[in-house]
Amino acid sequence: MKKILIYVVPILFICLTGCSDKWEAHFGNNDANSQLNLFEIISSSSDYSSFADLLEKSGYAESLKASKNYTVLIPTNEAINAAQTQYNFNDTAVVRSFVGYHIINSIYSVNDNTDTIKAQNFRNKYVEFTRGSFDGIQPKSKNLTASNGLYHVIGQSLQPLNNIYSLVKLEFAGTKQVQAIESFDTAYIENDQTYYKTSPVWVSDVRRNMTTENRKYTYFVIDDAAFDAEFNKLYPYFKTNYEEGNTHRPDSTTTFFAKKFLLRDFIVEGDLLETELSQELTSISGTKFKIPSGSVISRHKASNGVVYRVHSIDVELVNQIKEKIVFGVNPIGYKQTDKRGNTYFRDKRDTIGNLYKDIEIHGHNVTAFYVKYRATAMNVNRYKVYGRAIMGLPGDPQTAVFTQYVHFLNPALVAPNEVDLYKKSVVNHLGSTDTRFTFGVNVLNHNEVYLGEVTQNQYGNLPLLVMSNGTGPIILEYLRFVPIIQ
Known part of the structure; x- marks a missing residue:
């Protein structure tokens, strides 16, 4: 089953001075708060006091006082209290990330009948407005107007998700596949100078797809034995004359090219459901492969897609070494x-x-x-x-x-x-x-x-x-x- 993503340009209403066209005329809301800006609404209501405190700590308060238009998903006090068990709100960086996840650039109303709209928030992540919910969370109140935007009230805070790159490094750090990923981003010191192994080719071919937020991908992490088998199969086809451990050209060794090429084969475009994994898949590098029946161990949602932990992938060499x-x-x-x-x-x-x-x-x-x-x-x-x-x-x-x-x-x-x-x-x-x-x-x-x-x-x-x-x-x-x- 394919998911349909509809990208909608946010609606922006511009009125000249003295214009009688109010926000409520567009969204059917006659709340007296519509004359207040978003900061004033949040800070003046006891129902939102916990979020108001975090807003001040985050440094984003001034943005919500400005005339630019925003959409804010306001967690209730109960939602913030529940979130405190997961986040350290004494850490300013954590607060800024948490609050910024709930503030969206431009105006987004919620509609029970529309398919998915992806709205970019202050953390450069995307919140999905899908049939009346925000990342699956149903609002307690919706489409409420302020003088500089809209706000929706939620009884459960949004949970900032890691992108695929950060998620696999966090959840599967001990696997050989993730160790291979991390080997491209390490540094070493020689003669008091720091050299980096990270290659622009690695970034453009692999890592960028794992971190890009405006598209969805499916990523697979396989067992160590399966990763070794795939790597050893490819290794002879990437032989170079550069010695392994070469400190000045680490991006020219056989290991570098074999690992980089193999790691491209675990990324597929689109946010695939588990029921879709039985079909033949094509990686971003154009390699066709299959997920063996019964291979899926777990599924993990990322901010830019989904990660599956699987035992192995079924890929033939004839599909990897291309014309x-x-x-x-x-x-x-x-x-x-x-x-x-x-x-x-x-x-x-x-x-x-x-x-x-x-x-x-x-x-x-x-x-x-x-x-x-x-x-x-x-x-x-x-x-x-x-x-x-x-x-x-x-x-x-x-x-x-x-x-x-x-x-x-x-x-x-x-x-x-x-x-x-x-x-x-x-x-x-x-x-x-x-x-x-x-x-x-x-x-x-x-x-x-x-x-x-x-x-x-x-x-x-x-x-x-x-x-x-x-x-x-x-x-x-x-x-x-x-x-x-x-």
């Missing part, structure tokens, strides 16, 4: 830079009607002219390589069959000329050992052409050239690298 594509329109360099007038980046439609983009270099008059590309994040593995290049469509200056070549960088070679470095051994389309692929381009051929096999010996980039035959043309839509998993 790579290099697009012709994304070159990183050329043999020489004075042929821009002969280089065309084209948006075309093939004879079947499909749109595509490619590069064509024509009439350059340079023998063995080449374009440089880079296949990125290539695993240690053998790949079958396919290419697509379409020529002979209306307006194309090239109408005759031609040949071009694909060369790969051999990092072991040393040569004065750049082109001589690109002689990596490959297996060509005929099954023979060679130092290049022959890429024949036929008129109006929309199919991929099988070029051969290339082996990546360490995790990372695979630089390559697409080279003309003599002074002939170059046309390329893409090269596709398909991993051979055995």
